[in-house]
Amino acid sequence: MSAVDSNTVAVLVERHGEHVSQPTLEALTLADSLGAPVAVWLGGSPSEEAVRTLGDHGAVQVRVVDADMRLPGVAAAALAAAGDDAEVFIVVSTFVNKEIATRLAMLTGAGVVVDAAGAEIVDGRVETTQTVFAATWNVRSRVERDRAIVGVRPNTTLAVALEDAALPAVVDVPFEVPATREAVVHVEAVPEEDGVPLAEAPVVVSGGRGTGGDYALIREFAELLGGAVGASRDATDEGWISHEHMVGQTGTTVTPALYVAAGISGAVHHRGGMQASGTIVAVNLDPDAPIFEISDFGVVGSLFDVLPQAIERIREVRGE
Numbered sequence: 001m002s003a004v005d006s007n008t009v010a011v012l013v014e015r016h017g018e019h020v021s022q023p024t025l026e027a028l029t030l031a032d033s034l035g036a037p038v039a040v041w042l043g044g045s046p047s048e049e050a051v052r053t054l055g056d057h058g059a060v061q062v063r064v065v066d067a068d069m070r071l072p073g074v075a076a077a078a079l080a081a082a083g084d085d086a087e088v089f090i091v092v093s094t095f096v097n098k099e100i101a102t103r104l105a106m107l108t109g110a111g112v113v114v115d116a117a118g119a120e121i122v123d124g125r126v127e128t129t130q131t132v133f134a135a136t137w138n139v140r141s142r143v144e145r146d147r148a149i150v151g152v153r154p155n156t157t158l159a160v161a162l163e164d165a166a167l168p169a170v171v172d173v174p175f176e177v178p179a180t181r182e183a184v185v186h187v188e189a190v191p192e193e194d195g196v197p198l199a200e201a202p203v204v205v206s207g208g209r210g211t212g213g214d215y216a217l218i219r220e221f222a223e224l225l226g227g228a229v230g231a232s233r234d235a236t237d238e239g240w241i242s243h244e245h246m247v248g249q250t251g252t253t254v255t256p257a258l259y260v261a262a263g264i265s266g267a268v269h270h271r272g273g274m275q276a277s278g279t280i281v282a283v284n285l286d287p288d289a290p291i292f293e294i295s296d297f298g299v300v301g302s303l304f305d306v307l308p309q310a311i312e313r314i315r316e317v318r319g320e
Contacts, residue, residue, distance in 0.1 A: 007035040010063075010083030012075075012091045012100070013054070016197075018047045023092040023200050025057045025159035027152055031090050032058035032162075034121055039168070040082040042069040046170065055168040056161045065173045071182045072096060076103035082173045086147075088126060090119075093151035094199065101149045111143035114151035115253070117276070126150065131276040153276075154200045155255045196228050198245060203227025203258045204274070206247055210263020210284065210303055213240040217307045218262060224311055230254065230274075232264045248273040262303040266291025283307070 009031040014021040024039075031037035039059040043066065046054075051062050067078035079100065083089055089104060091097040093115050105112040116128035126148035128141045198204065205222035207215055208231065215229065222229045230247040231240070247254055249272040259277035264270060266282070266289055274280070275294055282295040283306045292298045299306050 008083070008086040009035040009037050009088040009090060010079065010086035011037050011039050011059070012079055012089070012097065013039050013041045013046075014092045014094070014097075015041075015050070018050050020050055020053050021092070021197075021200060022159060023152075023154035025053070026154065026157040027090045027092055028054065028057040028059055029160050030119060030152060030157045031088070034088055034119065034126070036060050038063055038083070038086070040065065040079055042067045042075060042078055051170055052167055056165045057159060058162060058165070059168045061168050062170045063173050064170060065175045067175055067177065068184065070184055071180065072099040073103055073180045073182050074177055075100045076107060077178045078173075078175055079104055080107045081175050088147070089149040091149070091151050093153050098151055101151050105149055108147055108149075109145065110147035110149045111145035112149040112151070113141050113143060116141075116150050116152050117156040117255070119150050119152070136275070153253070153255045155202055155257060155278075196226070198228045198230060198247070198252050199254060201228035201254070202256050203260075204230045204247070204254050204256045204277070205260040205262065206230030206232065206245075206264060206274070207235060207241075207262050207303070208232035208264030208270075209234045209238075211235065211240065213238065215241055217303065217311075221260065221262075221307050221311055224314060225258070225260075227256065227258070230259075232267075232270050261291050261295075262307060264291055265289045266294070 011027050011031050014024045028037050037058045038061045039054040041064045054062055063082040065078040065082050067074050069075045091101050098114050101112050113128045116130050118129045126143045130139050132139055203225045204227055205218050207218040219229055231245040233248050235241055236243050236246045248269045253273045255276045257278040259274050260281045262283045280295045281297045282291040283299045283303045287300045
């Protein structure tokens with residue numbers, strides 16, 4: 001049976017506590033274009049508000065599985081159980097979810113594509129679009145298996161709420177935890193930073209060696225634009241900012257609508273993590289910096305001169 005023969009598309013819910021993440025809503029919108037989305041909620045029970053939010057974005061059903069999402073093997077088995085009738089699975093393309101997708105593919109025999117920017121049904125099969133080789137090539141991939149797993153990047157689909165959406169039914173899915181060598185042996189709570197998570201942010205403002213370790217303007221500008229703070233590898237290696245903020249091939253890959261690189265030269269490592277952004281703005285003292293090669297807008301100058309002017313002008317336009 002091909003994907004087009006089934007109208008069930010299972011979407012793994014990413015959430016922060018009871019708050020459904022924006023990329024999940026984007027994934028549901030994408031799923032709605034492929035069939036009838038069902039949201040898969042792992043661990044605990046969703047609040048009525050969370051269920052309504054999922055329904056508003058296309059979920060016709062919310063399937064709840066009592067499983068620990070922190071264990072990829074268990075999460076993959078739970079997703080397989082919840083989506084036993086699904087021909088397409090969609091997950092947000094994060095490090096953990098890529099492992100879940102791989103294990104799910106092993107369990108179901110499905111074909112898997114990660115880091116997709118979109119998907120559609122073509123000739124009864126799932127076809128995805130992706131950027132590869134540090135975002136220098138755009139490619140299309142077709143899953144030839146009867147079932148498909150798609151890992152979709154955040155900020156690549158516009159989340160659209162449906163008009164007059166019905167409250168989806170909540171269904172508990174029976175699940176027996178499989179034997180696994182994985183175990184959670186220690187949990188240490190880390191205070192969550194204010195603002196939007198880096199991988200989900202529609203706007204990212206990043207600072208590099210040009211900051212000299214002073215991220216006050218970077219943070220102010222990111223907050224003003226409702227975005228997240230990023231950094232280059234040089235900055236994190238210097239200890240100026242934590243590794244969680246690093247954008248690059250070995251850090252976080254981001255695809256925001258707007259990416260501002262301030263004081264970042266644009267080494268290949270960094271470009272590979274942000275080159276697929278919608279609009280790229282660069283501020284650098286060096287007119288020959290590689291970052292200008294991929295920028296939509298470039299300003300040659302010190303970030304300590306340019307960013308205050310940008311902040312002042314934005315506040316002026318907003319009447320703040």
